[in-house]
Amino acid sequence: MKTYNNSTYALLGILTLDCRTGYEIKQRMDQSLNHFWKISYGQIYPNLKTLVTDGLATVKVMSQDGKPDGKEYFLTTKGEEVLKNWLKEPLQHIANERNEVLLKLFFSRHQPADQTQSLIRHYKEELQKKIDTYEAIEEMIGTNYSQNPDATYWLYTLDYGKRTTKAAIEWCEDTIEKIK
Amino acid sequence: MKTYNNSTYALLGILTLDCRTGYEIKQRMDQSLNHFWKISYGQIYPNLKTLVTDGLATVKVMSQDGKPDGKEYFLTTKGEEVLKNWLKEPLQHIANERNEVLLKLFFSRHQPADQTQSLIRHYKEELQKKIDTYEAIEEMIGTNYSQNPDATYWLYTLDYGKRTTKAAIEWCEDTIEKIK
DNA sequence: AACCTCATGTAACATGTTACATGATTGA
DNA sequence: TCAATCATGTAACATGTTACATGAGGTT
Numbered sequence: 001m002k003t004y005n006n007s008t009y010a011l012l013g014i015l016t017l018d019c020r021t022g023y024e025i026k027q028r029m030d031q032s033l034n035h036f037w038k039i040s041y042g043q044i045y046p047n048l049k050t051l052v053t054d055g056l057a058t059v060k061v062m063s064q065d066g067k068p069d070g071k072e073y074f075l076t077t078k079g080e081e082v083l084k085n086w087l088k089e090p091l092q093h094i095a096n097e098r099n100e101v102l103l104k105l106f107f108s109r110h111q112p113a114d115q116t117q118s119l120i121r122h123y124k125e126e127l128q129k130k131i132d133t134y135e136a137i138e139e140m141i142g143t144n145y146s147q148n149p150d151a152t153y154w155l156y157t158l159d160y161g162k163r164t165t166k167a168a169i170e171w172c173e174d175t176i177e178k179i180k
Numbered sequence: 181m182k183t184y185n186n187s188t189y190a191l192l193g194i195l196t197l198d199c200r201t202g203y204e205i206k207q208r209m210d211q212s213l214n215h216f217w218k219i220s221y222g223q224i225y226p227n228l229k230t231l232v233t234d235g236l237a238t239v240k241v242m243s244q245d246g247k248p249d250g251k252e253y254f255l256t257t258k259g260e261e262v263l264k265n266w267l268k269e270p271l272q273h274i275a276n277e278r279n280e281v282l283l284k285l286f287f288s289r290h291q292p293a294d295q296t297q298s299l300i301r302h303y304k305e306e307l308q309k310k311i312d313t314y315e316a317i318e319e320m321i322g323t324n325y326s327q328n329p330d331a332t333y334w335l336y337t338l339d340y341g342k343r344t345t346k347a348a349i350e351w352c353e354d355t356i357e358k359i360k
Numbered sequence: 361a362a363c364c365t366c367a368t369g370t371a372a373c374a375t376g377t378t379a380c381a382t383g384a385t386t387g388a
Numbered sequence: 389t390c391a392a393t394c395a396t397g398t399a400a401c402a403t404g405t406t407a408c409a410t411g412a413g414g415t416t
Contacts, residue, residue, distance in 0.1 A: 036282040039404090097277030103186060107196070164348050
């Protein structure tokens with residue numbers, strides 16, 4: 001069986017959530033998956049085409065005069081199978097995130113302490129914003145998707161984000177102190 | 181001033197640690213930066229050339245008959261300046277790590293609960309291995325680099341890894357319970 | 361009139377990984 | 389002798405981002 005990259009599987013998954021057009025998909029990804037998987041139009045549109053040629057999705061073209069064709073995509077049974085198959089496969093890559101702050105910190109002997117502190121302070125502020133975003137999404141899910149059977153899983157991913165980010169914030173606070 | 185990508189700055193930084201050859205650099209990166217910044221030979225060798233043509237490093241070629249030339253790289257003053265300059269610049273990207281587990285979890289309604297549990301259980305095991313690695317590196321730094329002025333910064337990055345990974349492990353435990 | 365959002369798409373570019381080629385030395 | 393490690397490097401490929409082109413319709 002042909003394999004795809006994770007962004008393609010993300011596309012298959014998002015098609016199960018009543019997202020039909022490339023534009024809708026992008027919106028939805030930005031709202032809900034953005035904190036652990038983002039994707040650009042440059043990936044979405046060409047990949048949707050591939051899905052169709054591989055029989056994982058079908059497309060319904062809505063010709064509109066003047067406007068470019070609107071295209072709605074639908075998962076096929078084969079597409080669902082490929083999605084389910086990917087879900088049960090073992091993990092390929094354990095997140096080894098590249099972290100710019102840590103990279104700079106690693107070499108921070110080469111700069112004065114106060115610069116390193118402000119580096120971490122800035123990072124902490126960004127992390128705080130992340131937490132706020134997570135909580136906003138959480139609330140949004142509570143109001144708009146409380147009946148949705150997917151919702152519990154979405155909340156798990158948010159919980160992950162919140163917990164690890166909070167741990168990172170605490171590290172920031174302690175490390176700023178230590179550098180003094 | 182010309183800008184470089186973070187992998188190139190990582191190279192500049194590593195050259196301050198008495199790593200001289202491409203091979204040495206790779207070894208060192210794998211040992212110490214690997215948990216937040218990895219790099220392959222396909223990046224190292226071409227990038228080292230660029231550093232030389234841009235005057236950020238010099239190279240000393242050691243012709244050996246039969247063997248391919250051994251090449252030792254040294255930072256120039258300009259190279260040091262570029263490094264320091266990068267250190268004090270604001271962060272470009274706040275880590276938005278792509279996380280395969282979360283991506284799968286997000287769509288896990290489409291598979292039975294026990295499969296999702298074993299997904300997370302597997303993840304947890306990998307995270308535990310990470311913790312072990314962090315602690316091994318920590319000990320190594322204590323024994324081999326206790327006098328090194330860089331060492332405190334290295335320990336900060338390890339602390340970050342340990343804390344966020346521990347938070348992730350706790351999330352795994354709790355989430356496995358919740359899915360039951 | 362200018363700007364924003366909706367909407368689709370491509371081309372150029374940046375970045376990074378993998379497989380391969382080459383060949384010496386060291387140790388089991 | 390066979391495998392591993394030391395050591396340098398490239399080419400093909402995979403992946404992803406950015407800038408741009410196009411144009412409708414609504415808002416300021």
